[in-house]
Amino acid sequence: MSHISALLVKGHLLLQLQAKGTVHPAMSIDFCDGQRWRRKSACCANATWLKGPKSCKEDDSCFCPLRLKGTSMTGADFFPIRELSTYQTKWTIKGRVTSKAPLRTFKQRNGSGQGKVFHVELLDAEGGEIRASFFNDAADKHFELLEVGKCFTLSKGQVKLANRQYNACKHRYELVFDKACQVDGVADDGKIDTVKFSVVELRSVKGKTLPCSVDVCGIVKDYDKSFAFTSKDGKDLVKRTLTLADDSGISMQVTIWGDRAKKEDSEFEGNPVVAMKGVSVKVWQGGLSGSLMEGGSLAFNPDMPEAHKVKSWWTQGGHAQSLTFISQTSGGGGARIAGKLMDVLEMKQKSEQLVNEQEMYSAYCRLSSVQLRKRDEIQPLYYNACLEPKEGNGLPCNRRVDEANFCAVCNKTVKAAPRLNLRCRFEDATGNFWVTTFHPAAEKVLGMTAQEVADIEKSEGREVVEAKLKSCYYAQILQVQLRAKPDNYNGEQRTNVSCPSAQPINRREHARFMLKEIEEMLAKAVC
DNA sequence: CCCCCCCC
Numbered sequence A: 001m002s003h004i005s006a007l008l009v010k011g012h013l014l015l016q017l018q019a020k021g022t023v024h025p026a027m028s029i030d031f032c033d034g035q036r037w038r039r040k041s042a043c044c045a046n047a048t049w050l051k052g053p054k055s056c057k058e059d060d061s062c063f064c065p066l067r068l069k070g071t072s073m074t075g076a077d078f079f080p081i082r083e084l085s086t087y088q089t090k091w092t093i094k095g096r097v098t099s100k101a102p103l104r105t106f107k108q109r110n111g112s113g114q115g116k117v118f119h120v121e122l123l124d125a126e127g128g129e130i131r132a133s134f135f136n137d138a139a140d141k142h143f144e145l146l147e148v149g150k151c152f153t154l155s156k157g158q159v160k161l162a163n164r165q166y167n168a169c170k171h172r173y174e175l176v177f178d179k180a181c182q183v184d185g186v187a188d189d190g191k192i193d194t195v196k197f198s199v200v201e202l203r204s205v206k207g208k209t210l211p212c213s214v215d216v217c218g219i220v221k222d223y224d225k226s227f228a229f230t231s232k233d234g235k236d237l238v239k240r241t242l243t244l245a246d247d248s249g250i251s252m253q254v255t256i257w258g259d260r261a262k263k264e265d266s267e268f269e270g271n272p273v274v275a276m277k278g279v280s281v282k283v284w285q286g287g288l289s290g291s292l293m294e295g296g297s298l299a300f301n302p303d304m305p306e307a308h309k310v311k312s313w314w315t316q317g318g319h320a321q322s323l324t325f326i327s328q329t330s331g332g333g334g335a336r337i338a339g340k341l342m343d344v345l346e347m348k349q350k351s352e353q354l355v356n357e358q359e360m361y362s363a364y365c366r367l368s369s370v371q372l373r374k375r376d377e378i379q380p381l382y383y384n385a386c387l388e389p390k391e392g393n394g395l396p397c398n399r400r401v402d403e404a405n406f407c408a409v410c411n412k413t414v415k416a417a418p419r420l421n422l423r424c425r426f427e428d429a430t431g432n433f434w435v436t437t438f439h440p441a442a443e444k445v446l447g448m449t450a451q452e453v454a455d456i457e458k459s460e461g462r463e464v465v466e467a468k469l470k471s472c473y474y475a476q477i478l479q480v481q482l483r484a485k486p487d488n489y490n491g492e493q494r495t496n497v498s499c500p501s502a503q504p505i506n507r508r509e510h511a512r513f514m515l516k517e518i519e520e521m522l523a524k525a526v527c
Numbered sequence B: 001c002c003c004c005c006c007c008c
Helices: A004-019 A136-142 A258-262 A305-315 A344-353 A439-446 A450-460 A462-470 A507-524
Strands: A092-100 A104-107 A114-123 A129-135 A151-155 A158-161 A173-177 A182-186 A212-223 A227-230 A236-246 A250-257 A273-284 A287-300 A359-370 A382-386 A416-428 A431-438 A477-489 A492-504
Touching: A092 A129, A092 A287, A114 A136, A129 A136, A212 A287, A212 A305, A236 A258, A236 A273, A236 A305, A250 A258, A250 A273, A258 A287, A273 A305, A344 A359, A344 A416, A344 A431, A344 A477, A344 A492, A382 A450, A416 A439, A416 A450, A431 A439, A439 A450, A439 A477, A439 A492, A450 A462
Parallel strands: A129 A173, A250 A287, A431 A492
Antiparallel strands: A092 A114, A092 A151, A104 A114, A114 A129, A151 A182, A158 A173, A212 A236, A212 A273, A227 A236, A236 A250, A273 A287, A359 A416, A359 A477, A382 A416, A416 A431, A477 A492
16 A cells, blocks of 8 residues: 555545445545545545445545545645535535625526526635525525625535636636525634735736636736716716736736726826736737726735735836737827727728717828818817816816806806817828817827917917927827717718827837738738 | 626
């Protein structure tokens, strides 16, 4: 029995089994690595060589090596979550609830009315994690009980293969609890962490099948302001986009939501390290971008090896290193451009053919003209906009005020500031188009603030400001965003096209983008 | 047995 010496801690149990003559030689219990029991056959379901399936009950003296409860086989009295599989039918795990989804109802597929379900994620002292779903009666019974952060023992659930389409938890299996389940709240177990990050390098997400869910740890290289908006299906959302970077030389955008996004800007200032659990990575605009899911976690400057590693990388030169930005290949820092990338000609055609919903396009092009006159009449370049914060989102009212700074919407005299409103012509090798270019885009296009434009016009005159604008023609490559919106004008159907945002390109990134295009073209070419 | 995981 040469393998006996390897059994050590757990060995006494096998010896007991052998002493009782219950181990069938052909069963080859091939364990152990000093930590875990490994055996290929099912435990109690195939227990003839134990004491017979019917006698294998709770508190029975059945020497089932895979049912740790009530034995002294290891220091742990519970079955390791990591080891759960369909080969084990009897187990009791002890874990902390690390996340919990809301209770949902659904229509039973086989017609018989409503069902309900919720799920949690459980973490145990050995760092194993698994998702558990509770159905119907079990859902009613345990929804309130299973609070995030609390510890429980759980048994009498079914183990099934995790459905990777919906389950991002890092376990091959998931648990399903029904009426028969046994769930008990227990005292907090300090050996069980509150969250477990299984960090991967940003570089590694490039090779993954997308969409995927990962845990990451990186430096907040950049952050946007939080942004409140209403989604297409009417949900009020708040988001903030961060650019994370790590020592694998990659940077990527990750969007955070809700309260996480609403934290003060100062929290994101100074390049803190963040660890994120449950970042969903998908392709967006030809690049990869992440979104931190609600059930995930976010930790600032966490005390973990990956965080210390990435921090020292950043301070010891990483901040100056040139990184590969794997999100959309537009601008760098600040607002990014959304919309399908195409050339100017295609953009023109698409916007003319628009029928139903609003569409966004973007193109690399240059400013070729600004409309300064219309039938000899001088066109205003800006207007004075009301700065009064709007109710709800706190953004400025932005309505035009009169010469006395009276805002008709707010019905009072207000503070005001100039906002650009230009009619611009943009051009690339395929064509050009005229478009109303709103303030934020116009400021980027000119590389001047509205205040500067207004000041020059007032102090130096119209001619000087016009010359200044003309000096911007063809000056830089921009990525402009075009919004085409179906509209009704005097009962006539027409498309309203505007430019809500624009950004000078980052030459380095743009060069990479063009190289990639060339490579793709070469790959397609006949050799 | 469910299955949404958000936005441009």
